[in-house]
Amino acid sequence: MQGNRYPLTVEVFPDYAAMSGRAAEIVVELLQEKPDAVLGLPTGSTPLGFYDALVASGVSLAQARTFNLDEYLGLPRTHPESYYSFMKRALYDRSDLRPENCHIPDGNAPDPHEECRRYEEAIRAAGGLDILVLGVGHNGHIGFNEPGSQWDARTRVVNLAESTRRANARFFNSLDEVPRQAITMGIGTILEARRILLLASGQEKAPAVRDMVESAPTPDVPATALQLHPNVTVLLDREAAALLHR
Ligand code: F6R
Numbered sequence: 001m002q003g004n005r006y007p008l009t010v011e012v013f014p015d016y017a018a019m020s021g022r023a024a025e026i027v028v029e030l031l032q033e034k035p036d037a038v039l040g041l042p043t044g045s046t047p048l049g050f051y052d053a054l055v056a057s058g059v060s061l062a063q064a065r066t067f068n069l070d071e072y073l074g075l076p077r078t079h080p081e082s083y084y085s086f087m088k089r090a091l092y093d094r095s096d097l098r099p100e101n102c103h104i105p106d107g108n109a110p111d112p113h114e115e116c117r118r119y120e121e122a123i124r125a126a127g128g129l130d131i132l133v134l135g136v137g138h139n140g141h142i143g144f145n146e147p148g149s150q151w152d153a154r155t156r157v158v159n160l161a162e163s164t165r166r167a168n169a170r171f172f173n174s175l176d177e178v179p180r181q182a183i184t185m186g187i188g189t190i191l192e193a194r195r196i197l198l199l200a201s202g203q204e205k206a207p208a209v210r211d212m213v214e215s216a217p218t219p220d221v222p223a224t225a226l227q228l229h230p231n232v233t234v235l236l237d238r239e240a241a242a243l244l245h246r
Helices: 016-033 048-057 083-090 112-125 162-171 187-191 203-214 222-228
Strands: 009-013 038-041 065-068 070-072 131-134 156-159 181-184 196-200 232-237
Touching (some): 009 016, 112 181
Parallel strands (some): 038 065, 131 196
8 A cells, every 4th residue: 555654543441431522522622722623523323422522511613614424325314314314413403513514415416426526625615624533334434435445535426335234224214224325525535634533432343443453554444544644543442442452
């Protein structure tokens, strides 16, 4: 793999609440320095505690801009499992974020490829992401960049891996209801964030965390791309860190 390789900075916390609190603290410090910071944000189970801690901190998001990593393709925005609905519940409706500053790809755009170009342009016009918070999939995906994704990829339409659809089926009535495609920021988009925080919790993430931190960068484990970024902090609870050697 080309480019400099940097060891990932790893912080391990006794439990999920402590890990989530630390993530919120880092974002609050950024917002205190730069109230109009541009935040890249994830959905999923992992960041719920982070959003709770961010809201509990009372920090103002009135000037902040947010860009979500991804959205399912073809799910109405109002569907309870759209990532837009998730963000409304987790943050938008619980903070002073302005609706016009909350960005998330439109999974129902008439031309999804044009929507991807528009989204990239909106990130650029906002000045780029000051910080991007990520989770990691069991298969090492970041955003919905599944194994094999190109590292210079931009925001685009992707097919979800079957293992990802199965993992996310817990939120739907059946596997059949889980969308097969999504719009996601690409790894190239992700690596342009000025700072990255990756959160992982629970023993089922331990193999992906070990590969992300200890394997040589490989497209088979998309999260290893983070080793090419000079400012990544990996926040883990003890279970997620269990398979690390150092
Ligand atoms: C979500 C996202 C995904 C999740 C990953 C882990 O916006 O981009 O990469 O971060 O699938 O999901 P959870 O946290 O539900 O285990």
